[in-house]
Amino acid sequence: MPQNRDKTTKQRILESAMKLFAELGYKNASVRKIAKSVGIRESALYNHFKNKEDIFLHIASEIFTTPFNHDENMSTTIAKSNNPKAYLHKFATEFKLITFDKNKENLFRIMMIELFQNKNLRDGFLNEFHNKNIKILAPIFFTMMQEGHVRSSDPMVMAQEFLAPLFYLRLHVTLLRIDSQATTALSSQFEKHVDFFWEGIKVG
Amino acid sequence: MPQNRDKTTKQRILESAMKLFAELGYKNASVRKIAKSVGIRESALYNHFKNKEDIFLHIASEIFTTPFNHDENMSTTIAKSNNPKAYLHKFATEFKLITFDKNKENLFRIMMIELFQNKNLRDGFLNEFHNKNIKILAPIFFTMMQEGHVRSSDPMVMAQEFLAPLFYLRLHVTLLRIDSQATTALSSQFEKHVDFFWEGIKVG
């Protein structure tokens, strides 16, 4: 029977590989570099994974695990409440947390690097990230419009307009962090975005 | 003396290399692939460029050539006029043109692919793209505020909020075009962005 330490080695490989894929990209993160970073020889990797791509797929499968635990009842309740702006702040704050989470940051970097060379990641980005978020946000804006909290407009457009600056901010922060540059100024922009956006859509 | 055809070969190399860098990324676009695509042997490349990096640098230098021919007088005039929204439409339309331009699209793809692995490109993105656009937009919004056309707010924030959806849209379009997917729906979003944004900032 396999021993329990296996899980540890397999996980250590995934951790090292994730770090190297994020820093160097898939092609530049060679099997030998990954193995060395784990502390074993390259051939030993093949006891745990079929091949290099297999390692990558294990990591890539984490990329689009829903970032938000979206509670539909809760969000509808807030959207109908007399403080619907709070939901937008909650959304932006979760986005901010993910942006500054070391693990999610690595996954984001891998996604961005391989996005243009990997059809699966492109589909994942469009479906699991973009479409999913729009489908969460649009009905909420729709509810807010019905309740008269927010000016009437196309909910899909409003959702996209709300989402895009958050994504851009995440990209910006991630780039600065690669070079260990300060991100304090950008950190507060997540809240500023919500405030600015709310001023543009609120009624009364 | 060198013949005039040299310029042609050198340019053909740059064109082939640009296409391959955009499709495969720097590492995967090998010298042999580039040479084959030009129709010569790999060693012949070295008569025109010092090495592979030299080819890349020639192409990379084009990435941040100011996309907009920004005429400050004109933009201030429009911002002060009674139709300041027109300037935003002009800006977005130029952005849209660039997005759908085949050459600029390749350069954009190269930028995005190498952004996370090339400090020069990161600096270029932050300074030549982000900061430059903010520095163009912020004073214009400031003028609009002074003229009472636009609600009072932080011009830098407003500039960023206007820019981010355009960038996100460009990314979205570029990804779809890689897989030859339809972008007609997204095409009209550039104008929708301006309309939505304007509704959120206009006074009266």
Next chain:
DNA sequence: AGCATATATTAACAATTGTTCATATATAAT
């Protein structure tokens, strides 16, 4: 203890990489 399994190592492989060198061919100037 002995056996089976899991996991490591060492060595080798074929392929691909960027680059260089010697040499051939084409082009332009005298």
Next chain:
DNA sequence: ATTATATATGAACAATTGTTAATATATGCT
């Protein structure tokens, strides 16, 4: 036409790539 220069080729190089095979070592079970 001869010469000089520019540009091409073919072959070779050392390094690195992903992967496999043979083999050793460690671990867990009976």
